[in-house]
Amino acid sequence: MRIAIVGLGLIGGSLALKLSKEGYPVWGISRHRATCQEVLERGALQGCGTDLAQLADFDPQVVVICTPLEQVLVTLAALVPHLSPQTVVSDVGSVKQPIVAPATELWPLFVGGHPMAGKTLQGIQAAEASLFLGRPYVLTPLPQTQPQAVEAMKELVTAVGAEVVLADPERHDQAVAWISHLPVMISAALIAAVGQEEDPDILELARTLASSGFRDTSRVGGGIPQLGLEMARHNQQALLAALRGYQVQLGKIERLIEGERWEELLQVLQRTRQEWQQFRVNQTPS
Numbered sequence: 001m002r003i004a005i006v007g008l009g010l011i012g013g014s015l016a017l018k019l020s021k022e023g024y025p026v027w028g029i030s031r032h033r034a035t036c037q038e039v040l041e042r043g044a045l046q047g048c049g050t051d052l053a054q055l056a057d058f059d060p061q062v063v064v065i066c067t068p069l070e071q072v073l074v075t076l077a078a079l080v081p082h083l084s085p086q087t088v089v090s091d092v093g094s095v096k097q098p099i100v101a102p103a104t105e106l107w108p109l110f111v112g113g114h115p116m117a118g119k120t121l122q123g124i125q126a127a128e129a130s131l132f133l134g135r136p137y138v139l140t141p142l143p144q145t146q147p148q149a150v151e152a153m154k155e156l157v158t159a160v161g162a163e164v165v166l167a168d169p170e171r172h173d174q175a176v177a178w179i180s181h182l183p184v185m186i187s188a189a190l191i192a193a194v195g196q197e198e199d200p201d202i203l204e205l206a207r208t209l210a211s212s213g214f215r216d217t218s219r220v221g222g223g224i225p226q227l228g229l230e231m232a233r234h235n236q237q238a239l240l241a242a243l244r245g246y247q248v249q250l251g252k253i254e255r256l257i258e259g260e261r262w263e264e265l266l267q268v269l270q271r272t273r274q275e276w277q278q279f280r281v282n283q284t285p286s
Contacts, residue, residue, distance in 0.1 A: 001155065004028070004060035006052070006075060008035050010119060011092045012066030013127030016044040018160045021129050027058040035124050056082045062090070062152050064113070069093040069230045076106050083107070088152040094176060094227075095234040096140045096169035104142055109149045112140035112169060114176070115162060120223050130161070136280070137162035140169045177238035179279075181231040182246060185239070187221025188228065 003019055005012045008030040016039060020026045028048040030036050036048035047058065052075075055063070063083070065075050072091045079089065090113040093099055100112040117135040119126050137157040141150050150166075157164045167175070197203040221228075232239055256265040 001062060001152065002027070002058060002060045003156065004055050004058060004063045005066055006063060006079070007066035008039050008048075008124050008127075009066060010122050010124075010126045010131075011115060011117075012064070013039060013044070013124040014117075014129065014131035015064060015066065015160060017042065017127055017129040018132065019156070020044045020046075022159045024159065027055065027060060029055065038124055052078055053082050055079070059084055060087060062088045062156060064156070065089065065091040067091075068226065069095060069099070069234055072099055073102055073106070076103055076110070080107060088149045090139075090153055090156075094180060094231060096138075096172045098234050100140055100142060100169045104145065108144075109146060111145060111149050111153045112172075113153060113157075114138040114140070114172065115157075115160075116180075117162070120219060122224055133161040135162050136165045138165045138167050138172055140167055140172050142169070173235050174238045174241075177235055177242040181235055181239045182242040184220045184223070184228045184231060185243060186246065187218050189221070191218050191221050 002025045004027045005016050006029045008016065008028050012028070016026050016028055020043065025046050026044065028036060028039055028045045029050065029052060030039075030048065031050060033050060036045075036050065039045050040048055047054075063079065065072050065079075067075050072093055076089060076091075083089070086109070088109045088111065089103075089107050090111045091099060091103070092113055092115055094114055096112045096114065100110070103110040103112070115132055115135065115137045117131050117137075119131070137160070139150060139153050139157070154164050194206060195203070197206065253265070253268065255261075256268065
């Protein structure tokens, strides 16, 4: 299976590294010649260019668009003249509803994708072949999506060491609003709240004392601002619902503390500990 990666940042570069390592012929497209050169030097590509038209000679069987979310449909439209009718196309965007249906209209062999993997660092320099190992990789086919397109993407997901998860685009967006997009906004609010401390000595002391607790809860809020903006803009309603649900729970905790209802607060914390243990993030890989 010949695979083309359009966009060679963290996700695209990591896909290229792993797929090449697994023996797949991989071609890359990047806006920057320097990026092409770096990925070629790392042995991740058979060839690389800056023009989508160059893919016609490679004739990929699968193309994965790894551009920012707002560029996926534009990139797909530009790709269409250079694809053979049997080529499967996917993306890696963290929001699926605004993408999957219009992309399928543009190209019937489109399958929405979202690897649940990432790092605070971005760009080809941060790419690594092991990024997807053991991680969920969501595919969001529609009822009319052709089975052979889904099977091709399942092969690719398995090849990079990830776990295939099938989901409806709407349900995907609702789920990631809770476990991905909401944490970014909560984390950003935490950083902003600490930053509004008026006493500079206390603020400096807080920064000095910040350890694992603050690191773990603030990390995603200190990530790439454009990614957070894309989440909010393109998954607005699901994210707003999640934010409101969070505010309800935070208000309950605030009232328990204000009323010195310590036993009830303990019960809440005991319950959240039990619920937290049900999330995959707390499971030890086999």
